[in-house]
Each structure stands twice: as structure tokens, then as C-alpha cells.
Amino acid sequence: MPIIETSVLALLIWAVLGYLFGSVPFGVLISRLMGLGNVRDIGSGNIGATNVLRTGSKPAAFATLVLDGAKGAIAALIARAVAGEDAAQVAGLMALIGHCYPIWLKFNGGKGVATFLGLLLALSLPVGTACCATWVAFAALKRISSLAALAAAGTSTFWMTLLGYSEGFVMGVILTTLIFWRHRSNITRLRAGTEPKIGA
Numbered sequence: 001m002p003i004i005e006t007s008v009l010a011l012l013i014w015a016v017l018g019y020l021f022g023s024v025p026f027g028v029l030i031s032r033l034m035g036l037g038n039v040r041d042i043g044s045g046n047i048g049a050t051n052v053l054r055t056g057s058k059p060a061a062f063a064t065l066v067l068d069g070a071k072g073a074i075a076a077l078i079a080r081a082v083a084g085e086d087a088a089q090v091a092g093l094m095a096l097i098g099h100c101y102p103i104w105l106k107f108n109g110g111k112g113v114a115t116f117l118g119l120l121l122a123l124s125l126p127v128g129t130a131c132c133a134t135w136v137a138f139a140a141l142k143r144i145s146s147l148a149a150l151a152a153a154g155t156s157t158f159w160m161t162l163l164g165y166s167e168g169f170v171m172g173v174i175l176t177t178l179i180f181w182r183h184r185s186n187i188t189r190l191r192a193g194t195e196p197k198i199g200a
Contacts (some may be wrong), residue, residue: 018091022098050111069118146186
């Protein structure tokens with residue numbers, strides 16, 4: 001854990017700001033702006049880039065991926081610049097929670113992978129890069145997005161320890177737990193061998 005230097009009140013403010021920023025449903029907004037309909041009525045009903053891709057629009061999926069990733073990164077970077085590492089971790093964690101449980105969508109949001117990776121890239125570029133590389137490697141080998149996400153999340157604390165970001169370890173455990181929880185239905189399908197592959 002980082003040294004707690006920010007006051008409890010300030011950390012609460014950063015938590016709220018991080019949550020609100022993370023809860024912006026870019027997948028829903030982009031799909032509607034591009035005339036693709038309500039992404040929650042398509043495919044899995046998820047608001048993330050993988051499901052937006054099922055609309056048939058690669059530009060919409062790419063924009064969703066970038067903006068969802070930016071939510072976690074920007075929340076953490078602003079908090080770090082203004083307050084410090086403790087605030088950055090709180091704001092980033094709450095941005096991920098906001099994405100997964102946005103108040104605007106009755107707390108039914110995305111699975112948080114892009115926001116998770118964007119957050120790690122902002123907090124520790126080596127760790128974020130290693131997690132992104134893990135995702136790419138598993139996606140290329142297995143062609144299953146959810147498995148790649150679980151691999152990236154599951155190895156995040158290992159990368160933190162190996163690459164010198166030990167102050168992020170506790171946060172990493174929380175992030176990994178949340179990612180696995182949001183993918184519990186995918187894990188069931190993976191075990192059953194029914195999880196769809198990328199592009200299916």
C-alpha cells in the first residue's frame with residue numbers, strides 16, 4: 001500500500017470524483033451517436049468494447065476501448081498530480097467500480113477490462129504494459145477475450161512485484177478480485193467450453 005498522506009475527507013472526495021468519471025458509459029453513448037442502437041440490446045448486453053464490436057462497427061468499438069481505458073488513467077493521473085499516490089489509487093479504483101456499477105445505468109455496467117488496463121498504464125507504465133502484453137498473448141493464442149482478460153488480471157500482482165510497484169499490490173488484489181467477479185458467467189462458460197471466441 002502507498003503511504004497515506006491525504007486526509008480522509010480528501011480521499012473521499014477523490015473516491016466520489018473517480019466513481020463519477022468512471023461511470024460515464026462511453027459504449028452506450030458512442031453506439032447511440034453513431035446510430036448503432038442500444039448496445040445493451042445487442043449480444044451480451046455489455047457496454048464494453050467487445051460487445052460494441054458486435055454492432056459491426058470497428059471504429060465504435062475502438063473508440064469505446066480507448067475512452068473506457070482513459071477513464072481509469074485520467075482519474076488516477078489527475079489525483080496523483082493534485083494529491084499523491086494514495087489519492088491516485090483511490091480515484092483509479094473507484095473509476096473501475098464506476099464503470100462496472102454506474103449509477104446512470106442502475107449499477108449495471110461493463111466488466112472493466114479496458115478501464116483496468118488504462119488504470120495500470122497510468123499508475124505504473126511497466127506493469128500496465130506487461131498486463132496489456134499478457135492480454136494480447138492470450139488473445140492471440142486462445143482467441144477468447146474473457147480468458148485474456150482473466151489472465152491479464154490474474155498476473156497483475158505478479159507483474160507489480162516483479163517490476164517494482166509493490167505499493168500497488170493491495171489495490172491489485174482488489175482490482176483482480178473485481179475483474180474475476182465481473183467475469184463469473186464467462187468463467188462458467190469457459191469451464192463448459194461454450195465461451196465464444198473473438199470475432200464469433
